[in-house]
Amino acid sequence: MSDMPRLETPLLEVRDLAVAFDTDGGAVHAVNGVSYALREGETLGIVGESGSGKSVHVLAMLGLIPRPPGRITGGQVLFRGRDLLTLPEKALRKVRGGEIGFVFQDPMSSLNPGMTVAAQIVEPLRIHLGLDARAARRRARELLDLVRIPNAAGRLDQYPHEFSGGQRQRVMIAIGIACRPKLLIADEATTALDVTVQAEIVALVQELKREIGMAIIWITHDLGVVAGISDTVQVMYAGRILERGPVDDIFADPRSAYTLGLLRSLPDLTRGRAGRGRLRQIEGAPPDMRAPPPGDPFAPRNAYATPRCRTEAPPLVQAAGAAPGHLVAAWYDLPAILAREAEEAR
Amino acid sequence: MRAPDYPIVSVRNLSKHYPLRSWWGGKASVFRAVEDVSFDIRAGETLGLVGESGSGKSTIGRAVTMLNPPTAGTVAFEGTDLAKLSPRAMRGMRARIQTVFQDPYAALNPRMSVGDYVSEAFKLHRPEMGRAERRAAVAGLFERVGLEPRFAGRFPHQFSGGQRQRICIARAIALKPSFIVADEPIAALDVSIQAQVVNLLQDLQAELGLSYLFISHDLRMVRYLCHRVAVLWRGRIVELAESDALYDDPRHPYTQRLLGAVPVPDPAAERARLAAEQARPASPIAEGGDLVEVAPGHWVVTRS
Numbered sequence: 001m002s003d004m005p006r007l008e009t010p011l012l013e014v015r016d017l018a019v020a021f022d023t024d025g026g027a028v029h030a031v032n033g034v035s036y037a038l039r040e041g042e043t044l045g046i047v048g049e050s051g052s053g054k055s056v057h058v059l060a061m062l063g064l065i066p067r068p069p070g071r072i073t074g075g076q077v078l079f080r081g082r083d084l085l086t087l088p089e090k091a092l093r094k095v096r097g098g099e100i101g102f103v104f105q106d107p108m109s110s111l112n113p114g115m116t117v118a119a120q121i122v123e124p125l126r127i128h129l130g131l132d133a134r135a136a137r138r139r140a141r142e143l144l145d146l147v148r149i150p151n152a153a154g155r156l157d158q159y160p161h162e163f164s165g166g167q168r169q170r171v172m173i174a175i176g177i178a179c180r181p182k183l184l185i186a187d188e189a190t191t192a193l194d195v196t197v198q199a200e201i202v203a204l205v206q207e208l209k210r211e212i213g214m215a216i217i218w219i220t221h222d223l224g225v226v227a228g229i230s231d232t233v234q235v236m237y238a239g240r241i242l243e244r245g246p247v248d249d250i251f252a253d254p255r256s257a258y259t260l261g262l263l264r265s266l267p268d269l270t271r272g273r274a275g276r277g278r279l280r281q282i283e284g285a286p287p288d289m290r291a292p293p294p295g296d297p298f299a300p301r302n303a304y305a306t307p308r309c310r311t312e313a314p315p316l317v318q319a320a321g322a323a324p325g326h327l328v329a330a331w332y333d334l335p336a337i338l339a340r341e342a343e344e345a346r
Numbered sequence: 347m348r349a350p351d352y353p354i355v356s357v358r359n360l361s362k363h364y365p366l367r368s369w370w371g372g373k374a375s376v377f378r379a380v381e382d383v384s385f386d387i388r389a390g391e392t393l394g395l396v397g398e399s400g401s402g403k404s405t406i407g408r409a410v411t412m413l414n415p416p417t418a419g420t421v422a423f424e425g426t427d428l429a430k431l432s433p434r435a436m437r438g439m440r441a442r443i444q445t446v447f448q449d450p451y452a453a454l455n456p457r458m459s460v461g462d463y464v465s466e467a468f469k470l471h472r473p474e475m476g477r478a479e480r481r482a483a484v485a486g487l488f489e490r491v492g493l494e495p496r497f498a499g500r501f502p503h504q505f506s507g508g509q510r511q512r513i514c515i516a517r518a519i520a521l522k523p524s525f526i527v528a529d530e531p532i533a534a535l536d537v538s539i540q541a542q543v544v545n546l547l548q549d550l551q552a553e554l555g556l557s558y559l560f561i562s563h564d565l566r567m568v569r570y571l572c573h574r575v576a577v578l579w580r581g582r583i584v585e586l587a588e589s590d591a592l593y594d595d596p597r598h599p600y601t602q603r604l605l606g607a608v609p610v611p612d613p614a615a616e617r618a619r620l621a622a623e624q625a626r627p628a629s630p631i632a633e634g635g636d637l638v639e640v641a642p643g644h645w646v647v648t649r650s
């Protein structure tokens with residue numbers, strides 16, 4: 001958990017962000033009014049169904065949405081008070097890779113196979129910090145040391161293919177933190193890695209966070225990783241935030257049926273096979289974003305949905321009786337439903 | 347449910363070597379992707395196969411089904427050595443051994459309706475079946491895997507990832523196999539869909555008496571689904587046991603590291619796990635040794 005002082009002005013404030021893609025089948029509303037704030041030094045874990053807009057909303061913040069087919073149809077992204085969405089490309093480029101570092105899973109932003117690792121780490125140091133060639137190279141070596149690439153000095157002039165998958169992701173992290181960013185965005189950064197390598201990368205990022213004091217947005221589908229590193233958790237579905245709140249409250253007192261479904265569907269690593277029943281599955285499939293359902297996007301899969309859920313999308317508001325800052329978008333009252341279920345089971 | 351005790355699949359001393367081409371003209375050597383692996387899978391049993399990427403899991407899966415036969419060792423299916431079968435007999439055997447892969451979209455043909463894709467299994471292996479009979483069988487299979495039969499005329503892109511995996515499972519069970527290799531069958535699916543597919547696999551096992559080789563890096567799901575688990579490390583099995591024994595009492599250092607690295611979806615417990623891990627950096631794992639039975643049915647590579 002963060003022991004950073006809590007500042008009044010958030011580091012990042014996303015206001016009603018909306019992104020659409022024009023496709024043959026019509027407009028895909030990939031991000032549908034996403035609003036949240038991030039404090040300095042805070043770690044926000046974002047989980048959610050694939051296609052729920054997790055990647056698109058951070059790409060939009062960084063000005064990396066391909067246009068066309070993408071369109072930012074509304075909203076603001078205030079980073080240290082400046083709206084990134086209206087920033088000229090030149091100024092945005094200084095933020096991206098400088099004050100905001102990022103590590104992605106997808107190849108779009110991953111390493112250039114034709115450039116040595118040194119060249120790729122040195123580039124942001126020269127662009128953003130204005131270091132000269134020698135200083136940048138020295139810093140590059142320190143960074144490889146920091147992300148624990150053995151024999152860093154000897155490996156600077158190697159090409160990405162000479163590194164293992166885990167090491168390449170470490171190099172990406174080195175580039176992501178090269179300029180001591182205020183914010184590091186990691187989008188499925190460990191998804192493709194072995195669980196042992198993931199554990200090392202997560203530990204490394206935690207350590208770097210303590211050292212640099214950066215805020216983190218960590219996007220993953222692994223609820224275990226999210227549980228360990230987040231201050232705040234945000235659950236997304238169909239381009240919206242369904243639930244958001246302090247990590248302990250989200251896991252102990254989920255208010256969205258989707259969050260509850262995700263938590264319940266995970267088998268327990270410590271539980272033996274004897275007497276185990278079927279897994280509690282979430283029925284149905286995620287919506288086709290070309291024709292999203294009206295109302296609450298999760299309603300078609302939600303056994304607890306009320307008629308209102310199917311016609312009117314609920315706003316994201318403070319959950320009644322939950323910890324302050326624990327928000328949910330739901331017309332139904334999950335604790336009341338669960339209490340009734342428990343009553344009936346008795 | 348306890349699995350019966352006779353093996354349906356018996357793998358003995360299986361090795362798979364890939365040639366390493368030496369472009370500098372030196373001595374050609376081989377890469378030992380899998381080395382001297384032995385295990386049985388009993389009727390109605392699920393054997394889990396776990397290990398880091400590149401450890402040889404898929405290679406074993408393809409060797410066991412003879413999609414990519416082993417360099418050495420034997421694979422016996424219901425007592426018959428597969429390497430000794432005539433091509434004709436092997437064709438018949440193929441119907442009884444099926445594979446489900448990680449990426450259902452790659453397995454499907456984008457230009458073939460999903461009904462035709464499932465029906466193809468009958469066309470290839472049951473020439474005696476007529477059109478109407480095939481169509482009825484496909485409808486039954488669709489229902490069995492939780493898809494509406496009226497979707498049979500649709501094409502792969504019209505389905506979600508979980509539905510596509512159901513289609514692949516429908517084809518895999520079409521010919522009433524007794525053994526299915528499932529190679530990372532849920533890895534590409536959303537968390538919200540994984541439980542659906544695992545439940546389906548488990549229901550089909552109970553109904554059809556299927557045996558599975560379940561290859562996965564999802565260690566939580568492996569414990570839940572598998573009767574026994576084999577841990578692969580650098581092409582060798584380093585530990586094999588009943589899954590409860592393996593998870594509750596892992597003996598090999600690699601198994602311990604692997605299980606210790608699984609994040610726990612409970613904030614307080616996971617923060618404690620991270621802190622403990624930070625305090626105790628991983629030590630190197632020694633290679634070599636022999637598989638020794640340290641407790642009934644619990645095998646561990648031990649250095650003498």
Ligand SMILES: Nc1ncnc2c1ncn2[C@@H]1O[C@H](COP(=O)(O)OP(=O)(O)O)[C@@H](O)[C@H]1O
Pocket residue numbers: 021022023028030031048049050051052053054055056057066069289
């Ligand atoms: N270049 C694109 N063209 C059309 N649709 C896109 C494009 N990129 C993303 N989308 C759509 O936007 C939605 C959100 O995608 P994304 O943010 O990548 O989801 P995720 O939450 O899995 O990261 C999806 O429905 C996806 O199909």
Ligand SMILES: Nc1ncnc2c1ncn2[C@@H]1O[C@H](COP(=O)(O)OP(=O)(O)O)[C@@H](O)[C@H]1O
Pocket residue numbers: 364365377379397398399400401402403404405406
């Ligand atoms: N056709 C092949 N030729 C050469 N090497 C291969 C081939 N297939 C797999 N390998 C190598 O064998 C090892 C094991 O691969 P694989 O069985 O796919 O591992 P896993 O499924 O555990 O990730 C890897 O190092 C891989 O690169």
Ligand code: SF4
Pocket residue numbers: 093096097098123124127
């Ligand atoms: S480091 Fe290079 S590629 Fe990355 S943002 Fe800066 S200029 Fe662009």
Ligand SMILES: [Mg+2]
Pocket residue numbers: 054055056187188
């Ligand atoms: Mg994504």
Ligand SMILES: [Mg+2]
Pocket residue numbers: 403404405
């Ligand atoms: Mg594999």
